Amino acid sequence: MSVFLEVVVSVLLVFGSIIMLIGSIGLAKLPDYFTRLHAPTKASTLGVACILVASMIFFSVQLGHVNLKEVLITMFLLITAPVAAHMLGKAGLHYKVKMIDSTKNQHLAKKAYLQQHPDDK
Amino acid sequence: MLTYAILIACALICCALALNAWRLIIGPTTPDRIIAVDTMYINSIALIILLGIHQGSAIYYESALLIALLGFVSTSAFCKYLLRGDIIE
Amino acid sequence: MDKLRKFVWFPTPYHSVLLWLVWQILHDFSRGHMVLGAVFAIVIPWIVAPLSEEAAVAKKPIKALMYTFRLLIDIAVSNYDVAKRVLQSNRSLKPAFIAVPLDIKDPVPLTIFTSSVSLTPGTVSVELSDDRKWLYVHVLHLEDEQALIKLIKDRYEAPLKEIFGC
Known part of the structure; x- marks a missing residue:
């Protein structure tokens, strides 16, 4: 394995894991449910994509032929992360989780909740 | 150099997993715990891929793919359960 | 039961190409799997296409x-x-x-x-x-x-x- 590729793989690995750590810090630190929804859906997805690209380069060099298998996981995660985030947001609205008081436009959340439960005034 | 990079990455991801476990324990609500589980499975994919690079074998790829598939399914099942109180209607 | 559909060779061309590509990626582009993947890419849409609804297709x-x-x-x-x-x-x-x-x-x-x-x-x-x-x-x-x-x-x-x- 040439030095250049080794540097590329190492940088991608460390960069990806730093982004994933930031996502988890956001999950642990941010003040309420809906803000906590932001950090993992974005940061963890990009972080794991970096690590998968690094793995792709590494195995392409090691096995001696083009190895694109990790692209499948990356694409799958990129497609499913927003869907999971949408479902989690819906579940949060349904559960009436607490929001911090500085949240603007809380009537919209109320409206979306009433739409899920038309008979609950 | 790659050896050190893998070690550093492993340490960072383990810290991330510990933070997720912290959120999983303290809650405070059920949706929060679901987000924590969702993030944990993404982090464990990265950990498995790192193990594969460390040992130089490509066979861990399949397990990573399986975790990705089952993780998404389980997250949507959890959400469906919270939304409807039932998974298959 | 609605009327029988007219038989089409490639009911969902984009999905056929995607299926073939994914099969190749999973099996590292070997020749035998190119043929097997092509067979799957042609046969599976025949079975699955009647189940799916009309969906918008990218025009550009x-x-x-x-x-x-x-x-x-x-x-x-x-x-x-x-x-x-x-x-x-x-x-x-x-x-x-x-x-x-x-x-x-x-x-x-x-x-x-x-x-x-x-x-x-x-x-x-x-x-x-x-x-x-x-x-x-x-x-x-x-x-x-x-x-x-x-x-x-x-x-x-x-x-x-x-x-x-x-």
Whole structure:
């Protein structure tokens, strides 16, 4: 394995894991449910994509032929992360989780909740 | 150099997993715990891929793919359960 | 029971190509698997196509590719943005809900639009109104509501309308 590729793989690995750590810090630190929804859906997805690209380069060099298998996981995660985030947001609205008081436009959340439960005034 | 990079990455991801476990324990609500589980499975994919690079074998790829598939399914099942109180209607 | 469909050789050409490609990626482009994948790519759509509903098809593939590239760049930018906000003090955060009026109605472009909103700077789509006219979006840090709605509509909805021709 040439030095250049080794540097590329190492940088991608460390960069990806730093982004994933930031996502988890956001999950642990941010003040309420809906803000906590932001950090993992974005940061963890990009972080794991970096690590998968690094793995792709590494195995392409090691096995001696083009190895694109990790692209499948990356694409799958990129497609499913927003869907999971949408479902989690819906579940949060349904559960009436607490929001911090500085949240603007809380009537919209109320409206979306009433739409899920038309008979609950 | 790659050896050190893998070690550093492993340490960072383990810290991330510990933070997720912290959120999983303290809650405070059920949706929060679901987000924590969702993030944990993404982090464990990265950990498995790192193990594969460390040992130089490509066979861990399949397990990573399986975790990705089952993780998404389980997250949507959890959400469906919270939304409807039932998974298959 | 509705009337029998006319037999078509390739009911879903895009899906056939995608299936073949995924099979090749999983089996490292060996010759035997190219033939086997081709057989699967032809036979499986015959069985599955009658089950699926009519869905919108991208009419301008090149524009769709450019949209994908811009989305990837936006994902990187959004990560920088969110990481900055997470690591700074969280006291100054101004989270908000906004309602984005929708022009597109078809399920497929709508799904792509909501996914794009979720993956880009500081916004997560939370709920869709029943009549598909409003999309409720949660924003991590809101400065100017109207400007953000206009940005979302211009940047993601207008190209999608053009790509799917609706």
